[in-house]
Amino acid sequence: MDPKKIEEQAKAIMDNFFAAISEVKLKREVKAEPREAVREAKASAPDPLFRKIFFTIAVKKDGDFFVAEKGKWT
């Protein structure tokens, strides 16, 4: 098993996949949640923020483009 070759192969696969999903037209990029807000969420409580991190960002169509709604989650 050659880790270097495996790493190169993984990068090539990711590049191909990224090229494919790049066909989806976006008007603006998604902004991630601020780190401080994530740290403050308590793991033991069913905090909505924790749940929302793993769910999806609300999107809406604007002509041929998809726009991420800032701060909105589904």
Added chain:
Amino acid sequence: MDLRKKIIDLRKGLFTPSQNIEQVLAKIKRENKKLNIFLETNDSAIEEAKRVEKSGKKGLLYGLAIAIKSNINVRGLKATCASQTLKNYIATYDADVIQKIKAAGGIIIGMTNCDEFACGSSGENSAFGPTENPVVLGRIPGGSSSGSAAAIAAGFCDLSLGSDAGGSIRNPASHCGIVGIKPTYGLVSRYGLIDLSMSLDQIGTFSQDVYGAALLLETIQGTSPFDPTTKESQEKMSYVKNLDTLNTKKLGISEDLLKLCKDKNILALFNEAIDKLKKRGFNIKNVPLKHTHLAVQTYYPLVYTEFYSATRKFDGRKYGFKIEESCGEEVLRRILGGKIITQEEFKGAYYKKALLVKSIIREEFMQAFKEVDAILCPTVPKLPHKIGEKISVEDMYAYDALTIPANLAGICGGSTNVGHVNKIPVGIQVFAAPFNEATMFKVMRVMEHGNENRA
């Protein structure tokens, strides 16, 4: 023995839990070496069965033999994840789902083989050798929950648990001719599951029939204080009650999904099943799911990233061996790939873009469920290959092209057998809206092989 008959006989005392467990363990002892389904059997299973008998309590799973995928913690048994990394790791606690199974009178009979750390779609990536497909010897059983699916198909247990982040329950269910369920994200606690991808993983059920899969899911569902991603509501859903009363005729298919199915014979079986539904008065509508052709390309950046993060704890100090030095090729690929794309210079570009496309796919499903109550499609795009056959990494990933969309959308999906191509089982998949497993099960009951000609 038919599962419902067994459950009735157990409850009436015509057949005891310990007799049931003795029988399955004897069968496993005779046949497991050839099939390589179980990595470990539970030496205390018969004792536990006798304890359940004496308790007088007859829960939903009273006396049933349950097999567990090796990435779920069962106290006292090895949670190896089918990897050399954790080959000696004995679980110190019961996962939430295991606690619920035990409370319901189910007996854990052992830990099943799987693709290493759930990284795979064939059952060939285990560090302890591949599992055979009991229905079609020489062919893959599918993965990553290969052993749990094969255990049902081989009659080694009554019910089993697997995990599904991209099709790892539904894919082997199709190849082995059985029923496999991936619940809605958040229905079942992941506490105690050694995760592959925490935003996509779900623990789900296998059975010979829809009834059994529904019974086990009804048992293991529920919110958990140890898993903050479980749904907030404490309400428990009933799936086995009214299983045969489907109150809708509005079903959907998607041409966008069907284009991804490469095998004409699988499509022919699927179309035949749809024709039968139409003759029974169901309205079948085409629903657009325009970005599902990007499901595989969206899924893997998320999985690579999350798996890289999940495996940092396997550094050789507390849990087993250092993973990079003890794992197989596919696991290493995902770790190294995840390491690259999470580096600062990419600023999360791959992951963020994939998250956005994930959102789009989910939105398309939510729109579709405003028009129809369930969506049907084939489970796998091609038939299972022969064990050991060389196929490319991308071709292996492509096995899950029809199952990954449900994980990305966070919805529920189940597979049940729809027929055979050259004696190889083929599954049909039913998707339903989030937390609408009841509808999914009812549609699956209609589809269940042999039910198509019911009035």
